[in-house]
Amino acid sequence: MRVIFMGTPDFASGVLKEMVKNNIDVVLAVTQPDRVSGRGKKVSMSEVKTAAVEAGIPVFQPEKIKEPDAVLELKKYNPDLMVVAAFGQILSKEILDMPQYGCINVHASLLPKYRGAAPIQQAIIDGEKETGVTIMQMNEGLDTGDILMQESIEINPDETGGSLFDRLSVLGADMAVRAVSLIEKGELTPTPQDDDKSTYAKMLKKETGNIDFDNHTAEEVERLIRALNPWPSAYTRYSGKILKLWTSCVLNGGYTGEERPGTIIEVCRDELKIVCKTGILSVKEVQLEGKKRMSVHDFLLGVKIEKGTVLG
Numbered sequence: 001m002r003v004i005f006m007g008t009p010d011f012a013s014g015v016l017k018e019m020v021k022n023n024i025d026v027v028l029a030v031t032q033p034d035r036v037s038g039r040g041k042k043v044s045m046s047e048v049k050t051a052a053v054e055a056g057i058p059v060f061q062p063e064k065i066k067e068p069d070a071v072l073e074l075k076k077y078n079p080d081l082m083v084v085a086a087f088g089q090i091l092s093k094e095i096l097d098m099p100q101y102g103c104i105n106v107h108a109s110l111l112p113k114y115r116g117a118a119p120i121q122q123a124i125i126d127g128e129k130e131t132g133v134t135i136m137q138m139n140e141g142l143d144t145g146d147i148l149m150q151e152s153i154e155i156n157p158d159e160t161g162g163s164l165f166d167r168l169s170v171l172g173a174d175m176a177v178r179a180v181s182l183i184e185k186g187e188l189t190p191t192p193q194d195d196d197k198s199t200y201a202k203m204l205k206k207e208t209g210n211i212d213f214d215n216h217t218a219e220e221v222e223r224l225i226r227a228l229n230p231w232p233s234a235y236t237r238y239s240g241k242i243l244k245l246w247t248s249c250v251l252n253g254g255y256t257g258e259e260r261p262g263t264i265i266e267v268c269r270d271e272l273k274i275v276c277k278t279g280i281l282s283v284k285e286v287q288l289e290g291k292k293r294m295s296v297h298d299f300l301l302g303v304k305i306e307k308g309t310v311l312g
Contacts, residue, residue, distance in 0.1 A: 018173035115143035146190035218279030247285035
């Protein structure tokens with residue numbers, strides 16, 4: 001079976017590598033164009049392009065996959081199937097109908113829950129107990145196609161966006177390989193999604209991590225901190241500078257004081273205790289703008305924070 005693979009970030013590169021490892025005939029890798037990034041303004045390749053080049057797979061990087069020239073380029077490779085994972089562009093009906101077996105998507109949620117761009121982080125933010133990967137037959141909608149395969153995993157109590165990303169990447173890669181084989185054999189039965197049960201996980205932005213102590217409980221802030229670790233990270237402000245919060249926990253017992261949310265009510269040797277809408281958050285690891293990530297203990301050696309300081 002001739003397969004065109006489409007994807008861009010780490011999650012997708014793991015899928016591509018596993019397909020290559022299992023001798024799936026990937027005839028073309030389609031990924032986003034090289035971008036200028038970092039302070040040095042260096043041109044960087046996507047993770048999928050890096051993996052494809054290492055495997056000797058031709059790479060195609062259209063600005064817009066729907067453009068006629070891009071569609072013609074895809075047709076040259078005469079694909080039987082397209083496998084898509086976090087590509088970052090919407091496919092036209094002309095592309096979806098091009099391969100004999102259509103296009104399948106590797107999506108990191110239990111569809112129809114968490115359609116959209118950031119299902120991994122949103123599952124943690126919402127306090128879900130489990131999530132998973134869905135192999136979906138793509139249609140013109142946003143993650144609305146029929147379900148071909150679906151497997152779940154538990155979300156650990158200390159799960160971060162990064163750790164869950166890694167676990168789902170491994171699962172997704174394994175499922176994609178199995179799906180290609182089963183599709184070729186005609187052994188997968190499509191199951192329509194229940195649109196009434198759908199939810200949406202919008203794209204993450206830097207502003208997503210701006211902590212609102214006034215309107216969120218300690219439990220909600222703690223989940224946000226974990227979900228946005230390592231990117232885009234959860235943050236507040238201290239003395240006019242961004243202060244990222246990396247590690248925290250919720251303290252047991254209700255809080256009956258009158259300090260406003262965002263107030264540091266106790267500065268301990270290894271933690272900062274912060275009032276939230278309800279409850280107290282204990283912060284153990286921080287990073288002040290322009291500084292390295294460090295424990296609160298090390299942070300307090302260089303920065304003097306007074307009890308009663310209001311963050312935000």
